[in-house]
Amino acid sequence: MMNRREFLRLLGAGALTTPLVSAGETLATAMQSATLTFAPMLDLHKAVTVPLIIQKAEILRREKDLFIRVTAKNGAVGIIEANNRVPQVISLFKELVVPFFIGKDARDVETLVDGVYTEGSNYKFAGMPFWNSVGNLEIALFDMMSRAANKPVYELLGKRIRNDVSVYLTRLTRDTTPEKELEIIERDFAETGCRAVKIKVGGRMKAESAKIENRSEALIKLARKKLGDSVTIYADANSSYDVPTAIEMGKLLQDNGVKIWEEPCPWQDYDSTKAVADALDMPIAGGEQDTSLWQFKAMIKHKIVDVVQPDLFYNGGFVRTLRVAKMAAEAGMTIDCHSPKFGVGAYPFRHFISVVPNIGAFQEYNLNSSSKPLGEIKNGKVELPTGVGLGIEYRPSDFEKVEIL
Amino acid sequence: MMNRREFLRLLGAGALTTPLVSAGETLATAMQSATLTFAPMLDLHKAVTVPLIIQKAEILRREKDLFIRVTAKNGAVGIIEANNRVPQVISLFKELVVPFFIGKDARDVETLVDGVYTEGSNYKFAGMPFWNSVGNLEIALFDMMSRAANKPVYELLGKRIRNDVSVYLTRLTRDTTPEKELEIIERDFAETGCRAVKIKVGGRMKAESAKIENRSEALIKLARKKLGDSVTIYADANSSYDVPTAIEMGKLLQDNGVKIWEEPCPWQDYDSTKAVADALDMPIAGGEQDTSLWQFKAMIKHKIVDVVQPDLFYNGGFVRTLRVAKMAAEAGMTIDCHSPKFGVGAYPFRHFISVVPNIGAFQEYNLNSSSKPLGEIKNGKVELPTGVGLGIEYRPSDFEKVEIL
Numbered sequence: 001m002m003n004r005r006e007f008l009r010l011l012g013a014g015a016l017t018t019p020l021v022s023a024g025e026t027l028a029t030a031m032q033s034a035t036l037t038f039a040p041m042l043d044l045h046k047a048v049t050v051p052l053i054i055q056k057a058e059i060l061r062r063e064k065d066l067f068i069r070v071t072a073k074n075g076a077v078g079i080i081e082a083n084n085r086v087p088q089v090i091s092l093f094k095e096l097v098v099p100f101f102i103g104k105d106a107r108d109v110e111t112l113v114d115g116v117y118t119e120g121s122n123y124k125f126a127g128m129p130f131w132n133s134v135g136n137l138e139i140a141l142f143d144m145m146s147r148a149a150n151k152p153v154y155e156l157l158g159k160r161i162r163n164d165v166s167v168y169l170t171r172l173t174r175d176t177t178p179e180k181e182l183e184i185i186e187r188d189f190a191e192t193g194c195r196a197v198k199i200k201v202g203g204r205m206k207a208e209s210a211k212i213e214n215r216s217e218a219l220i221k222l223a224r225k226k227l228g229d230s231v232t233i234y235a236d237a238n239s240s241y242d243v244p245t246a247i248e249m250g251k252l253l254q255d256n257g258v259k260i261w262e263e264p265c266p267w268q269d270y271d272s273t274k275a276v277a278d279a280l281d282m283p284i285a286g287g288e289q290d291t292s293l294w295q296f297k298a299m300i301k302h303k304i305v306d307v308v309q310p311d312l313f314y315n316g317g318f319v320r321t322l323r324v325a326k327m328a329a330e331a332g333m334t335i336d337c338h339s340p341k342f343g344v345g346a347y348p349f350r351h352f353i354s355v356v357p358n359i360g361a362f363q364e365y366n367l368n369s370s371s372k373p374l375g376e377i378k379n380g381k382v383e384l385p386t387g388v389g390l391g392i393e394y395r396p397s398d399f400e401k402v403e404i405l
Numbered sequence: 406m407m408n409r410r411e412f413l414r415l416l417g418a419g420a421l422t423t424p425l426v427s428a429g430e431t432l433a434t435a436m437q438s439a440t441l442t443f444a445p446m447l448d449l450h451k452a453v454t455v456p457l458i459i460q461k462a463e464i465l466r467r468e469k470d471l472f473i474r475v476t477a478k479n480g481a482v483g484i485i486e487a488n489n490r491v492p493q494v495i496s497l498f499k500e501l502v503v504p505f506f507i508g509k510d511a512r513d514v515e516t517l518v519d520g521v522y523t524e525g526s527n528y529k530f531a532g533m534p535f536w537n538s539v540g541n542l543e544i545a546l547f548d549m550m551s552r553a554a555n556k557p558v559y560e561l562l563g564k565r566i567r568n569d570v571s572v573y574l575t576r577l578t579r580d581t582t583p584e585k586e587l588e589i590i591e592r593d594f595a596e597t598g599c600r601a602v603k604i605k606v607g608g609r610m611k612a613e614s615a616k617i618e619n620r621s622e623a624l625i626k627l628a629r630k631k632l633g634d635s636v637t638i639y640a641d642a643n644s645s646y647d648v649p650t651a652i653e654m655g656k657l658l659q660d661n662g663v664k665i666w667e668e669p670c671p672w673q674d675y676d677s678t679k680a681v682a683d684a685l686d687m688p689i690a691g692g693e694q695d696t697s698l699w700q701f702k703a704m705i706k707h708k709i710v711d712v713v714q715p716d717l718f719y720n721g722g723f724v725r726t727l728r729v730a731k732m733a734a735e736a737g738m739t740i741d742c743h744s745p746k747f748g749v750g751a752y753p754f755r756h757f758i759s760v761v762p763n764i765g766a767f768q769e770y771n772l773n774s775s776s777k778p779l780g781e782i783k784n785g786k787v788e789l790p791t792g793v794g795l796g797i798e799y800r801p802s803d804f805e806k807v808e809i810l
Contacts, residue, residue: 034611034647035670035677085529091496092534118610123644124490124694124719126673127532129497205523206439239528242439265440268531269699271706272440289529294674301676314529 036293038323044107047156048149052076052106057098057137059090059405067399068140072106078144079394081344083313085132090405093133096122106141113138113319131291131316138317139348139390147389153348154384157318158355164381165353167365168196168234170340174204178219182226188367189227192377196232196362198262199223201249202240205266217252224256232362234285236262243275250280260285260307260336260360274304283307287324288338291315296324300331307360311338312349321352329358340366343374347390354384441698443728449512452561453554457481457511462503462542464495465807472807473545477511483549484799486749488718490537495810498538501527511546518543518724536696536721543722544753544795552794558753559789562723563760569786570758572770573601573639575745579609583624587631593772594632597782601637601767603667604628606654607645610671622657629661637767639690641667648680655685665690665712665741665765679709688712692729693743696720701729705736712765716743717754726757734763745771748779752795759789 052072059082060067066082086093100116116134117123146153154160169188171181185197201216223233235258241249246264253261262285265272277284283306290296291314299305310324325335335358339349342365353359365382376382385391457477464487465472471487491498505521521539522528551558559565574593576586590602606621628638640663646654651669658666667690670677682689688711695701696719704710715729730740740763744754747770758764770787781787790796 034645034650035674088496088500088530089534091493095493123610123672125493125532125534126694127530127534129494129530129532129534205528240439245439266699267528268697269440269702271699271703289531292673294671294676297674298676 036297038326040110041158041322041326042110042156042319044109044145044156047151048107048145050074050148052145052148054101054104054106054141057101057140059086059093060399060402061405062399062402066405067402068136069399070106070137070140070144072144072148076144076148078140078142078147078389079399080136080140080143080348080390080392082136083132083345085128085314086136089129089133092125092129093136096125096130097133097137101137101141106145109138109141109145109317110319113316126292128289128291128314131320132314135313135315135317135320138319139313142318142348142351143389150388152386152388153318153351153390154354157322157351160354160384161357162354162384164383165350165359166196166362166381167194167377168198168232168362169194170198170364170366170368171200172340172366172368174200174215178215178222181219182222185223186226189231192367193379193381194365194377195230195380196234197223197227198234198236198364200238201235201253202237204238204240206240213249216249220253220256220258229257233258234260234262234362237264239263239266241265241276243272243279246272246276247279250276250282254280254282258282262286262309263288270299270302270304274302277303277305285309285336289314293320293323293327297327300327300333306333308333308335309338310335312352314338318348318352322356325356325358334358334360336360336363339364340368342366342376344392347385347392350382350384351390441702443731445515446563446727446731447515447561447724449514449550449561452556453512453550455479455553457550457553459506459509459511459546462506462545464491464498464810465804466810467804467807471810472804473541474804475511475542475545475549477549477553481549481553483545483547483552483794484804485541485545485548485753485795485797487541488537488750490533490719491541494534494538497530497534498541501530501535502538502542506542506546511550514543514546514550514722515724518721531697533694533696533719536725537719540718540720540722540725543724544718547723547753547756548794555793557791557793558723558756558795559759562727562756565759565789566762567759567789569788570755570764571601571767571786572599572782573603573637573767574599575603575769575771575773576605577745577771577773579605579620583620583627586624587627590628591631594636597772598784598786599770599782600635600785601639602628602632603639603641603769605643606640606658607642609643609645611645618654621654625658625661625663634662638663639665639667639767642669644668644671646670646681648677648684651677651681652684655681655687659685659687663687667691667714668693675704675707675709679707682708682710690714690741694719698725698728698732702732705732705738711738713738713740714743715740717757719743723753723757727761730761730763739763739765741765741768744769745773747771747781749797752790752797755787755789756795 055071055073057070060069066086068080068082070078100119104112142153146156199219235253241264260283264276267289285307286305287308287310308324308328310321312321315321328335337349460476460478462475465474471491473485473487475483505524509517547558551561604624640658646669655666665688669681672694690712691710692713692715713729713733715726717726720726733740742754
């Protein structure tokens with residue numbers, strides 16, 4: 001098995017350090033932070049030739065689904081399915097985030113996502129609730145801009161370098177028996193052609209109980225036995241362990257050929273996470289809930305994790321997640337975004353990975369919540385979208401009966 | 406002038422490491438985190454003899470003011486003035502925080518503030534917006550519990566060790582000239598008997614402009630010249646500087662006898678903050694926006710700052726801020742809470758410092774926003790409250806015409 005040092009060395013080689021996007025003729029202003037500066041990556045004034053002055057940004061409710069709709073003064077519209085954290089952060093979205101964007105040109109989004117943070121006291125609100133509000137709005141702005149330019153979103157983000165992606169099936173349950181879990185995985189593998197899976201270990205943000213640990217150990221052993229050596233297995237502890245227990249569990253995972261271990265310790269406890277990463281050979285992943293570019297910088301610099309996993313929405317959208325990807329690439333690290341989604345909800349993520357070189361071998365896909373499997377996966381791969389905007393076509397009638405929140 | 410090492414050594418000596426509160430006969434369950442465990446500090450079941458099952462928690466609006474009102478099944482009520490961040494986090498308060506507390510005994514608050522974090526996906530929402538929601542509710546619960554027990558809040562928090570506190574006047578403006586600023590400070594000193602002040606330097610979360618830096622330098626020199634050597638001067642940069650500029654500015658501050666420097670670098674950039682702290686002799690303070698106990702632990706352990714400054718509300722209330730105080734005490738560090746307040750809004754903070762040994766020489770007081778000075782400061786000191794609950798008496802008629810949000 002590849003050990004942690006080899007993994008990092010391999011990633012450090014070659015193409016991964018290539019700049020994501022070369023700046024065009026017209027440079028946007030670089031991020032003006034005191035201790036973190038990013039050169040402009042996008043050239044949206046060239047890609048979108050007319051100003052798109054943001055007039056309104058609304059949350060629409062249609063039965064159980066929420067959407068974000070942005071409208072420019074010239075009538076241009078962008079619309080996305082809101083992610084599942086929006087209902088709890090509506091007051092932040094409306095009170096702090098939207099007011100800053102109104103009246104500004106969407107094509108300046110690369111500096112606007114910094115401006116919304118330094119505006120007034122907004123920086124005090126840092127964290128997922130704030131950045132998820134920005135992220136939902138920012139992704140809708142990209143939909144609007146790319147529609148106005150009659151292009152797919154990925155063309156605004158960089159150079160498309162792949163047309164499809166291999167996915168791993170992400171398991172979200174902890175209440176099944178190991179036998180039942182393997183039954184589901186084998187059924188889903190047969191249906192999708194997938195050869196990679198992520199399983200849950202530990203108790204999720206909780207000290208482990210003997211019962212959970214018995215399940216974790218039995219599950220990991222049964223998975224390897226049933227699936228064979230050629231299947232890629234990842235494990236996710238969702239912040240469950242203290243350092244000694246994590247090292248013990250990590251050795252069991254390594255011995256069973258688990259390729260990446262996600263969040264062994266509480267996600268905000270970088271010292272413990274690093275202690276575990278240093279003690280094990282296997283790569284450690286984390287960053288799902290992180291939203292501070294300074295903290296991502298520290299996670300990368302100090303090798304607190306080996307794989308960074310920002311969530312495109314939680315982390316504030318395309319621009320800020322491209323920055324994390326770039327910092328990771330420069331350190332020879334991969335970025336495997338948190339994206340336990342399927343169908344339309346996964347489209348923003350699919351545009352993102354269309355242009356990012358340093359992603360890992362398999363990207364997350366959630367078959368769980370899909371009562372009707374969408375048939376998106378063929379031979380273990382998902383095609384990346386090519387249509388205008390995010391590639392999702394809504395009919396005007398789709399939004400005739402909506403409530404504006 | 407005392408240098409950073411002497412400052413830390415002095416703080417490490419003696420009484421500051423005394424446990425804040427000795428656990429009573431009935432121990433509440435210790436925090437069950439994977440990597441951070443706190444022994445119980447309070448004994449609320451002994452202090453409050455009847456169960457107080459939380460029935461509802463409401464946000465009340467009366468003209469411009471917001472209040473948090475909690476009601477127990479037995480009719481007990483607690484009420485506090487909400488802090489100024491509540492309007493932006495109402496959806497978090499109502500959707501994530503209140504539902505967890507309903508039906509639970511307020512006397513278990515020491516474990517409830519951990520439970521609300523690990524409940525469902527709440528931990529993903531970590532940050533000030535979430536913890537400020539918890540903090541407002543938790544402080545109202547303490548008002549309710551102490552009223553039910555006919556005691557002041559501080560009696561539930563520990564042993565009262567001081568009856569008054571010396572305050573520093575906190576200046577919040579960056580748009581005055583140095584001359585105007587000193588005019589205000591000298592007027593306020595004359596009126597209050599204060600001999601300590603905190604002034605702003607840098608541009609607040611922004612790269613410095615020459616104009617701002619000219620003001621910072623002129624202000625600091627004029628302050629020392631006008632106020633004389635016996636006045637204590639603190640400075641606050643609100644995340645303004647990169648490392649080289651911060652070190653340069655810090656040397657100027659040291660040379661002018663500034664005693665503590667707050668937030669020289671972006672608050673989430675611990676590496677830069679530590680680099681500045683290590684390069685300067687003067688103590689560095691920070692933590693105003695921080696709300697992760699793991700991150701406070703790291704700030705203390707790695708001496709990223711010399712003085713921790715959690716905000717009682719932002720950081721989730723009394724229990725979690727007592728924990729920060731305890732971690733600081735064990736490392737021989739002081740805690741000077743962020744509290745730019747006056748009058749009723751400052752009462753929770755005043756109960757907190759009634760029982761905490763390791764606070765600094767001066768605590769924050771905001772005279773700025775007070776159009777009518779309250780006359781709370783006498784000879785530079787504020788008396789700490791002694792009445793039942795938070796010590797604020799509301800009449801039923803005060804809440805006859807409120808809107809429930």
